[in-house]
Amino acid sequence: xxxxxxxxxxxxxxxxxxxxxxxxxxxxxxxxxxxxxxxxxxxxxxxxxxxxxxxxxxxxxxxxxxxxxxxxxxxxxxxxx
Numbered sequence: 001x002x003x004x005x006x007x008x009x010x011x012x013x014x015x016x017x018x019x020x021x022x023x024x025x026x027x028x029x030x031x032x033x034x035x036x037x038x039x040x041x042x043x044x045x046x047x048x049x050x051x052x053x054x055x056x057x058x059x060x061x062x063x064x065x066x067x068x069x070x071x072x073x074x075x076x077x078x079x080x081x
Contacts, residue, residue, distance in 0.1 A: 024032070034041035 031041060
């Protein structure tokens with residue numbers, strides 16, 4: 001048995017079903033609890049994210065610098081031969 005042109009089978013329920021919004025997720029509940037306790041959780045999370053991104057960017061820049069130096073040294077060695 002199909003409903004309309006969707007090809008989906010109908011759903012059977014034991015009683016009346018009300019369309020209620022989904023309950024808030026874990027992050028929403030965590031942020032609400034932090035707001036109730038006057039903890040600046042959003043600020044803390046943004047600060048940690050900025051520090052992590054800065055650290056990772058520094059690591060990438062350092063690796064690229066190392067590769068560039070290796071290419072320069074290698075090109076100077078092969079250029080003289």
